[in-house]
Amino acid sequence: MDLMSCLECNESIKMTSRTILKESQIMKIHYITGIAAVFVVALHIMMRLVVPFEQSLEYNYIIANYKNIVYVLILEAILVLISVHGFNGIRIILLELRQSRPWENMVTVVTISSMIGLIAYGTRTIIVANGL
Amino acid sequence: MSDTAENKNEQMITLKVYRENRGQDSGSHYDTFEVPYKKWTTVLDALLYVKSYIDASVAVRYSCRMASCGSCGMKINGIPKLACYTKISELETSTIECEPLSNFPIIRDLVTDFSLFFNHHRNMQPYIVAKDSNEDDTAKGTFSFYQVPEDVDKYLQFSYCIKCGLCYSACPTVGTDVNFPGPQALAQQYRYFADTRDESKQRLDIVDDRHGIWRCHFAGSCSKVCPKGVDPALGIQLLRSYMLGISKNDKVPAKKIEIDSTNDADGSVGSSNTE
């Protein structure tokens, strides 16, 4: 009986696929976005605490925040940093779960498009709210 | 056997052994055996007792019986351990469950297939790569490398690896990723990287892969189960620090010293040194 048969993996053990970024570069981005996100998210949370919490969620107060360019930049930074860090994390988890060229390519495509999609959707909110 | 149980120095323990024969595709089950043991009896002793007196068909791999060869790795009460190095009296359970190591394909009962494990190790270039020299030169005794104790300490503990596979079995990433080299192979990559005799420029690139060193998350289980104190987790993080640029790769290659055929009897080095 063939002990080496495998239902899912048809590729050689060393899949040398060409990548745009080396894994070490991707992981440096992961660490940097993580550390930077801690600071900007802390700022974001503090904004909810400088006035009583209930008041900080009122419509007019939020719109006023969106008109403040510094706060808008913080929000955009959070959006980009957390999207990149989070979806890269999911990419890592999914790559560890299954190994085959089609699966890995799908994971790359889905995570990058999700990253871009979420950043685009959030940026739209920021731009529209800023204009309100 | 019942009269041995009455001997106050000898007690009985229940051994629950995983049984499966992949070649016959007959499914798996557990067999229980009552085995007498003393204070010094190891799990391997108990398994060999089972083979000798109760059921000779239990398949178990072992060799040195002294935690030196790495053959008898298995899961004992769910944790990867060497059977020859685990005393029954220290386990503190009335039933001892013996299962094959996880993450290795099962061949039969407690015997597993180490081919992929050894393949990952081979992929790491697990040998000294030195330009202008090869194994024949050292075999002929024409030159030797010069290392001080501080140079040796940098890699010595990682060279104690006996390839028992306990770390590979404990690693959560190995549990799902067949392309991940595993803690043993990555620690060996560091072992050669840190060795001043090695001049390979490819070591970091070999592991800089989406299934390479970056899929280690320092769960630490490998170091927790290692019976020889190799601490593979340490080796992996130290290697990673070079890849992140935190540690500078300023290793000074070991000097090669030509051994003069007219050496003194006390073994002092010959007169010529070569770089």
Added chain:
Amino acid sequence: MKEIERPSRNNLEGIGGWLNPSRYGWERISYWFQRLTGVFLLIYFIGHVYETSTIVNGQNAWDSFLELTQTVWGHLFLIMVIGASTFHSANGIRLIFTHAGIGLGTPGRPDYPYNPTSLNYRQKSGIWIALILAAAAMFYGFNVLFGV
């Protein structure tokens, strides 16, 4: 060298190995928590970006969404998010130092009982500090959200 074309997946621990943190000490538990909180926070983040986008539809839309989230269950969920993000951040910073080889000790000559230097008090206290900070943040969040 002989490559293995199709590595066998038999007897792999699988996700069960990820989800069972109980066998190997605190570092394995922190790996389990870091993964769990990471996935949880990503799901929360996606929901939060969607939730906050209702502001563009005017005050009524915003207020009706607030009615959904400013409830007891909504507050409790937010407290879980506070705890998860505090643990994930603090533990993540510890892991960044660890991955850089800092706080692990140096290689030496192992001797019985072969305790690994990398699983030292610095790592364990780092994990405990992350857990305590998370608990403290959750407590503070509880005070703020429930107005105690």
